[in-house]
Amino acid sequence: MWPWATQRLPSARWCSDMSTALRIAALLTVLCVGACATPPDIPPLLDISAAQCTQQPDLANAIVTVATVDGDSEKPRTATLNLRSGCIDGADGRSLYAVFAMPDGGPFTISVSSLPQGRSVLAPRARILDAQGVEVRRLPPSSFLFRGPNLTALYRSHPGEHYLVVSSDPPSVGKPLRRLQENVQATTAGAGGIFVTIYTGTDIASEATWSHNGEISVSVVSDKPAKK
Amino acid sequence: MLGRPRSADGRFATTDAVRGAMFRHIRHASACLALAALTACATEREIPFDHAANSGIKTIGVLQPSMSPTPTILLASDIGQSLGLVGLLVDASMQANRDKQFGELMSAQGVKPDANFLADVHAALAAHGYSVTDVPEARPSADLLKTYPKGGTDGVDAYLDIAIVNYGYVAAGIGDSTPYRPFVGAHCRLVRASDGAVLMQDVVVYNPVVTAGPQPRAVTISPDPAYTFKDFDTLTADPANAMKGMNVALGDAATSIGTLVQ
Numbered sequence: 169m170w171p172w173a174t175q176r177l178p179s180a181r182w183c184s185d186m187s188t189a190l191r192i193a194a195l196l197t198v199l200c201v202g203a204c205a206t207p208p209d210i211p212p213l214l215d216i217s218a219a220q221c222t223q224q225p226d227l228a229n230a231i232v233t234v235a236t237v238d239g240d241s242e243k244p245r246t247a248t249l250n251l252r253s254g255c256i257d258g259a260d261g262r263s264l265y266a267v268f269a270m271p272d273g274g275p276f277t278i279s280v281s282s283l284p285q286g287r288s289v290l291a292p293r294a295r296i297l298d299a300q301g302v303e304v305r306r307l308p309p310s311s312f313l314f315r316g317p318n319l320t321a322l323y324r325s326h327p328g329e330h331y332l333v334v335s336s337d338p339p340s341v342g343k344p345l346r347r348l349q350e351n352v353q354a355t356t357a358g359a360g361g362i363f364v365t366i367y368t369g370t371d372i373a374s375e376a377t378w379s380h381n382g383e384i385s386v387s388v389v390s391d392k393p394a395k396k
Numbered sequence: 397m398l399g400r401p402r403s404a405d406g407r408f409a410t411t412d413a414v415r416g417a418m419f420r421h422i423r424h425a426s427a428c429l430a431l432a433a434l435t436a437c438a439t440e441r442e443i444p445f446d447h448a449a450n451s452g453i454k455t456i457g458v459l460q461p462s463m464s465p466t467p468t469i470l471l472a473s474d475i476g477q478s479l480g481l482v483g484l485l486v487d488a489s490m491q492a493n494r495d496k497q498f499g500e501l502m503s504a505q506g507v508k509p510d511a512n513f514l515a516d517v518h519a520a521l522a523a524h525g526y527s528v529t530d531v532p533e534a535r536p537s538a539d540l541l542k543t544y545p546k547g548g549t550d551g552v553d554a555y556l557d558i559a560i561v562n563y564g565y566v567a568a569g570i571g572d573s574t575p576y577r578p579f580v581g582a583h584c585r586l587v588r589a590s591d592g593a594v595l596m597q598d599v600v601v602y603n604p605v606v607t608a609g610p611q612p613r614a615v616t617i618s619p620d621p622a623y624t625f626k627d628f629d630t631l632t633a634d635p636a637n638a639m640k641g642m643n644v645a646l647g648d649a650a651t652s653i654g655t656l657v658q
Contacts, residue, residue, distance in 0.1 A: 277443070277444060310655050311655070314617070315613045315614060316616060323444050348577070350577065350604070352605055354607075367478060371573060
């Protein structure tokens with residue numbers, strides 16, 4: 169619960185509320201001073217006419233995913249799409265792709281993300297195949313939404329869905345992407361035993377291009393409740 | 397110079413009032429820093445809607461969303477936050493003044509953000525083929541409900557519960573380089589009417605203010621650059637555009653909630 173949602177609090181609860189607020193402020197300060205990993209800046213790959221394409225994805229080299237239970241650390245599997253990746257020649261053009269094999273069992277909640285790489289962001293699309301490689305369904309393109317910095321689709325698995333094929337979306341490649349991001353940083357400075365935390369803000373516009381290349385991350389979490 | 401706080405009738409504030417003001421300051425400071433960060437621990441994990449497995453959901457009853465009728469005008473970082481209680485008191489006072497001034501402008505413009513948002517939710521659900529009906533429901537708190545009507549309302553297949561945690565305008569800091577932009581934070585949940593099963597659950601944030609550290613998995617919407625106001629005076633100098641920007645943010649949040657139940 170966000171603490172500022174409550175407009176007024178009874179004074180009798182002041183001590184515990186105060187304590188909670190202080191803990192939250194302290195936690196956030198720790199978060200703020202934490203290191204922030206900078207993603208690599210890779211130029212967008214817009215032309216894959218030189219790639220050797222096939223009509224169907226190669227399932228033999230599927231990346232095997234690992235299911236975790238809710239509450240445990242997820243074990244994402246990643247793939248990098250570039251000119252060395254597989255290529256499919258589809259009805260709307262060529263696209264680079266990676267195949268992920270789902271674990272047995274289920275049902276699972278599966279998270280598929282396109283991770284921005286500076287100036288390039290893989291324009292993703294995803295389809296699901298059965299064990300024979302026959303397409304069972306496609307994820308709607310609109311199901312990819314930004315969640316934090318990553319473009320992510322979440323979906324729940326159905327029986328018989330064995331492979332997830334994530335590929336670039338040719339009609340989207342080359343289009344610009346502009347996002348605004350507001351940030352707050354906290355810097356703690358000390359002198360003579362007195363420490364002060366100074367908060368500063370930034371407002372940054374980032375420019376990128378939807379591309380064939382990029383990084384894909386897939387996490388699989390079991391929908392079954394964790395054992396207690 | 398800032399003196400001891402006085403109440404509205406000019407007397408010195410009571411200890412409780414001072415404590416209340418101090419808590420509001422700390423809450424405000426936390427709020428500013430936490431616009432996005434707290435989404436990570438705000439709810440249980442995201443649950444994506446499985447449309448194929450729930451094709452019988454045709455009519456959605458939208459529970460009256462939890463939403464303050466007045467927006468908040470946040471300054472996410474400033475000097476006051478670093479100056480202890482005195483700074484926090486000044487900060488809270490300025491915050492209250494901004495909220496009041498913007499609220500008055502909103503009233504003068506005849507804008508009702510809660511009604512606009514509800515209409516946007518209707519439109520977003522209808523765009524995905526659902527029939528929509530409103531379901532009045534008393535809310536014991538500002539967050540999502542803990543329990544839902546058992547057995548369902550006539551003709552309603554699922555309830556959509558939405559809590560707008562906060563909305564309005566936010567600037568990441570002072571200065572022209574950190575303008576005010578609209579923001580919205582919303583929790584949402586779709587619950588099957590017949591048995592209360594949670595079919596979808598997520599958090600949507602329009603224009604999150606991000607802190608370093610782990611990033612939340614909430615759906616994040618980049619703000620529309622058309623609604624940029626370099627400072628509070630600029631924001632209030634163009635009330636029609638300011639209200640439009642706020643309504644655009646609420647509309648985009650509603651559209652994303654619709655996408656989550658497609």
